[in-house]
Amino acid sequence: MINVSNLSKTFTNHPVLKGIDFSVQQGEIVVIIGPSGTGKSTLLRCLNYLETPTTGTIQIGPIKVEAGHASSKQITQLRQQSSFVFQNYALFANKTALENVAEGLMTVWKEPKQQALATSMKILEQVGLGDKAHQYPAQLSGGQQQRVGIARAMAAKGEVILFDEPTSALDPEWVDEVLAVMKQLARSKQTMIVVTHEMQFAREVADKIIFMEGGHIVEQGPPEQLFNAPQSERTRAFLARAMKG
């Protein structure tokens, strides 16, 4: 369902992604791990075209975009195939929790307001925030904000939800409630690509783990293989460090 081939991204003479190939099946949970600064977030941002890739093709669902040959209409179509959960939540500051979730339904999918609000209320209840629907982001805790962020992404009608270190900016006390919502999503077979340093989560939830280093995919496979019998010495070294921390 998702196909990425030969994807690269260079920021003014500084190559960050160096030829990435991978694919994701419908309903698959993919977790991307690796040291900081190895291009994990950039890869995720390229999938949503928040960064413009230098070369390569990205296909999500029926939309295929080739770097350098994409019209703005194609880019918007590609973005509509996925939604994004940001490390810093990035909730719309001028909208309530409910309006944050409903915004895409109304503006992008042109749903009538009442219908969009009703759908959004159900989604907010799924992430346990029905009672916070009319609060503004500034009035919510970090964990609540991130759950609204996930609810907004769930409402977006994309094929896949992309999570960019969704718990890294959270105080430790809020991490579990966000991970719980993500696990619940995973059980419902929502296709997800997650960049995270939460190794326990990766091991428990992922169908496939991708280990990235230096702009390359070093190794990918099911969690048992990556964690118990890594093929690459670099994977082994990284995991040894990560599990210790």
Next chain:
Amino acid sequence: MNFDFIYTLELFPILLKYLGVTMQMALIGFVIALVLAVAIAVVRVFAVPVLNQVAIVFISFFRGTPLLVQLFLLYYGLPQVFPWLVGLDAFSAAVIGLSLHFSAYMAESIRAAILGVDRSQMEASLSIGMTKLQAMQRIILPQAARVASPSLMNYFIDMIKSTSLAFTLGVAEIMSKAQMEASSSFKFFESFVAVAIVYWVVVVIFTQLQHRLEIHLNRAYVK
């Protein structure tokens, strides 16, 4: 001291009859200026080819020359070159002149407010499939409005006072009335004190409205 208190008091009802014209100029002028300023600011932020260059020259001219010169150019100068402008009345010329002049300043403060909205707000809008224009309209501009509103109110206040220049085009507004009363009674001090008080009170009223507007715009940011 020789101050005719009664005369000053009696002047207020006479001046207030012309306050409507003053306020019409200011309000119509401000609405047009605001629409223009938002459009110019968006053009500048997105660096729309051609329009961006036009906007830069526009802003440079209207900030770089005095309002009085612009009003004279528009009302007395342009009709000599473009005869179809001969029918332009003084009131409309004043409104157009004020709108163009203030839109140049307001565009820059709106642009600054837009640039002050966190980048993540645009990214989040795009990530759920909005176009840049939708994001601008639904998410960025409403947030920029909150940041820009104090400085926009500054320009509005300035604009109310600048309508007094319209008397040089022959518009019958409060300043022209005060001037007329002064020259016929020779009570210059009383006349101009009276007109100064009218402007001041109007500005104080709008400052209060601004205060309420700010509370309204801040409601999403109160913990």
